[in-house]
Amino acid sequence: MKRHIISILIENEAGALSRVAGLFSARGYNIESLTVSATEDPSLSRMTIVTSGSKEIIEQIKKQLNKLIDVIKLMELTDGEYIERELALIKLRAEGAEDREELKRLSDVFRGHIVDVNSHTYVVELTGDGEKIDAFLKAVEGRCVIEVVRSGVSGIARGDRYLDVAAS
C-alpha cells in the first residue's frame, strides 16, 4: 500500500479537526499522521494528512474529505513534486565523554541541533522527511533513547502547484 500525502484547506472553525479525524475513524481509513495549523489568513487552517490505501480507497478518502462542508479545497501532494518536513525532538541518554562525543557527531551528520544539555541527557532537534528521522533513530537505536516527539508531516507542493481559495 502506497503512502499518500493529502493537503487540505479548511475553515478555521471549532470542530473542523474532529470532523476530519472522525471521518477517518468512522470509515476505517488509515491515518499515519495529521498536522493542522492556521495559515496567513486566520480564517483558514491548513492540514497535512499522511495515509495509505489502495487507489480506490484514496479516491474515496479524497471525495469524503471534499464532502465535509468546512473543507474548501484539497490536493494530493504525492501526485506531483513536493516537499515534506517533519520536526522531531529526541531526548537521549548521554553519559560519559565518549558517548556524548559520539551523539554530538551523529547529530551533526544528520544536521540536527542539540537544543538542551545537562550532565546526563541531550535533546536533539531534527528536521527532515520521515525517512531521515527514521534513519537517525535507527542510528541511535537501543542505546540511549529516552523520549521521541515527532510533529507529523507538513508538506507543500513544488513550483506552480498550490492550494488557495480563489483558484479553481
Added chain:
Amino acid sequence: MELSGGEILVQFLKDEGVEFIFGYPGGSVLHIYDAMYGQDDIKHILVRHEQAATHAADGYARSTGKPGVVLVTSGPGATNAVTGIATAYMDSIPMIVITGQVPLPVIGSDAFQEVDSVGITRPCVKHNFLVKDINDMAETLKKAFHIATTGRPGPVVVDIPKDITDPSIKIPYSYPKTVEMRSYKPVVQGHSVQIKRAVDMMATAKRPMIYSGGGVVLGEASAGLRQFVRKLGFPITQTLMGLGAYPADDEQNVGMLGMHGTYEANMAMHECDVLIAVGARFDDRVTGKLAEFCPTAKIIHIDIDPASISKNVKVDVPIVGDVGNVLAELNKLLDLSSTKFGKQSVAKWWDQITQWRSRECLAYDRDSDLIKPQFAVEMLHKVTKGEAYVTSDVGQHQMWAAQYYRFNEPRRWINSGGLGTMGFGLPAAMGVQLAHPEAQVACITGEGSIQMNIQELSTCMQYGLPIKIVTLNNRYLGMVRQWQEFTYEERYSMSYMEALPDFKKLAESYGHVGMEVDKPADVEAALKEAFDMKNRLVFLNIITDQTENVYPMIEAGKAHHDMRLMPVRELS
C-alpha cells in the same frame, strides 16, 4: 427591528416559510418557546417523545420535498432525537434540528441536561453548528437551511445555548435572503462529455437495464425519468427508496430489485450488459455479493454526490450532477441521436424478461383460511385506489408494502430504507397527514414496530390526525423469525412476543377507533369502514398468517441470480 435570540429564531423560521415545527419543550429552550407564544404563523406540533418529532418532520419532508423542522431541548432532548437524525441522514432527507444547549459559560461543566450535541450528532448529520454569538444566529440558520436542502440533502443540527436566546438581549434583525459559502458549492450540471459518452454506450446495449433510486424522488426528477425510460424502451427497476418515481403499473417496470426484489429484476441485473444507475447508491441490500454484481455490465452512474461514485461498485461512466438536469440533457441528446432506440431495438432482451416474469415470483396462496399479509396490502391498495400516502415501519410488513402496494407516484411511499428504524411509521405518518390534511394516509406496521412509538397515538388525538394504522400482526418479530428459519435452523431466539396489548382497546383508550379482523373475507370491508371514517384515526389490527415469509429473498452475501423463491407447495 430589534429582537432577542429566541425572537430571531422564530422570525427567521417565519421568513423562511416554515409551516410546522415538531418539538418538545424543556429548560434550555424555554426562551424560544416563550418567543413562539401567541403567534400562529408557524404551527408547533407537540409530540410525546423527541424521536417522534424527528420522524414526523422527516415524513413531512419526504412527502412535500420541503425541509422538516425540529425543536428539542438539551441533553436527553437531543439524544432522543439522534435516531431520527440518523434516519434522515441515511436517506438524505432535508431537516433542520434545533437543539437547546446549556448556557455558554457552563458548557463543559457537566451541567444539568448538558450533552455535547454537536459531538454526538457529528457522524450522522450533513453538518452541524454551535451558535456562540447572537450576531451569528440569523446567518447560521440560513446556512443550515441552505446546506440541508441543496446538493445531496440531509439533516443539519443547530445547537443554541440558552443565554443566546435571553429575552433581555436584543439586536437588530433582518432576514438574510441569500448565503454564500466558499467551502460549499454543490455541482448541479452534469459534464457534457460524460453525458455524450453515456448515450453512446446506451446505443451499443443489447441487454440494457435502468436502475433508479431515491435520488430521483429527492431531485424531483420523476417526469424526466419517465420520458427517459420511454424514449429508450429499456426495462427499469427501482430500489426500495425509489418506488413511485416510475409507475409500478407501467409495462417497462420490472419492479423492485435487491434482497427482496422481483425475480425478473434481479435476473435482469445479473445478465445485463449496460447498467444505467440513476440517483441510486449501490447499497448492500441492492447489490448482494459485490464480486458477482452485474458481472457482464458496463455501468453508467448519475448522482449528485461525487462520493457515491465508485464507492462500492466501480463505474465506467460517472456523471455528477442534479439528476433532473442530467436527465433533461440526456433526453435532449436521445431526441437528436441517429440511433433508433425503443423496445423494438432490444426485442430479444424483452423476450427473456417476459420469460422471467412468467415465474410470477410474487404469487401467494390466495385460498388460505388465514389472512396472508400480501393479501392485506393488496386490499389496502384496492380500497385506497392506490392513491394513499403509505408510511411503514421496518421488517416483513415493510417489504410486503413495497412489493404489493403498487406505487405510481413519487413521495407516496415513506419508509426508513437506509437506517431501518423501527418506530418510524406512525410519527412519519403524522408529518405526512399534517402536510396533506385531505389525503388518505396509511401506516403499514407490525405489532413489534408500532410499540416503539405507540405513545404518538396521543399526539394524533391532540391534532385530530385521521391516520389509518394497518398492523400486520403475526405475533412474531417476523423478519428476525424468517432469518432464524432460513439460517439458524429454526432456533427462534427472542423473536416471539408474548403479552401483546389488546390494540383495539389501546387505541380506544387514546380516544381513537380500534378494529380487529382475523378472516380473509373481512379484510376489505374493514379497510373500507376504516377509510370511511374520514376524521378518525383507526387502528386496524389484522391477525395474519404467523409464519409467512417474504419472497423472493437473496440471502446476505449471495448474488442476484441466487434467489430463494416462494416454495411451490404453498401455491394452489
